[in-house]
Amino acid sequence: MVAILLYRQGTLNLMLAPAFHLPVLLGGIALVGLVVVRAVTLWGEAGEQAHSHGHDHSHAHDHGHGHSHSHAHDHGHGHDHQHEHQHGPDCDHGHDHAHGHAHAQDDEEGHGHDHDHSFAPVRYIPLLLPILLFALNLPNTTFSNEAIARRIGEAVELVDAQAKRVTATGDVEDLAFSELAKAAFVPSQREYFTGKTVRLKGQLWQFDNQTFTLFRLKINCCAADAIPLKVRILSPDPIQGFEQREWVAVSGVVRFAKAKDRDEYIPVIDLLPDGIRKTDPENEYLSS
DSSP: HHHHHHHHHHHGGGGGGGHHHHHHHHHHHHHHHHHHHHHHHHHHHHHHTTTHHHOOOOEEEEEEEEEEEEEEOOOOOOEEEEEEOOOOOOOBBOEEEEEEOOOOTTTTTOOOOOOOOOGGGGGGGGHHHHHHHHHTTTTOOOOOOOHHHHHHOOOOOOOOOOOOOOOOOOOEEEEHHHHHHTTTOOOOHHHHHOOEEEEEEEEEEESSSEEEEEEEESSSSGGOOOOOEEEEESSOOOSOOOTTTTTEEEEEEEEEEEBBSSSSSEEEEEEEEEEEEOOOOOEEOOOO
């Protein structure tokens, strides 16, 4: 049930890449099904055992000496019988018959049972841990600002870091964040995107009034392996009224600036006039 509720409430967005959300849901449904099946079988077994503890022991002993013995008993006992018979005038001898009956009973029905029903809480810790975290509403947020700052780091110094005043050239294209991040490493892609007017959505990390980074966190599996994809945003005019990590949509013209003292290109967007606005948040993590 915890797995199903994590999926329904969107908490998995804080923990796992979207590709793993459906398997978690299906796994939760499968586990609930197994629990139901197991509960039904245990109920049946309990009913059968409740009717299997009544026993009646009856032992009849018949001896070919003109008499019979019938004994009904529930516990261990011993019998000793002394019989003397006359078989004729010339035959006088005694017969000694000893009958010993021993019935050992374990528990109540003569069965040996050795079950360890001792309570061992340590067995339940792996099951209780996710339930406890869910009850405490954990996790309920992603990385702290300090953690984000460490991942983003200081703004890389660029050869051409001067903000440019630009105007829209052609239609504004909505761009997937990862496209621009990948293009920085491929010369042909840098050439293709340079000069295009694009719209990009992400979280803001501001360094000063005219320079900030737009970032998204990319994860392959879980939140612990998240890395930031970053695009430098330069504005010719001061930008104010935004908070760190706030979701924004920016519009501007793409170029790629070389990092100083590094053989690396950084994607840069020169902001259009009024080219930044607040927007609704999305899943903080990208899986591709």
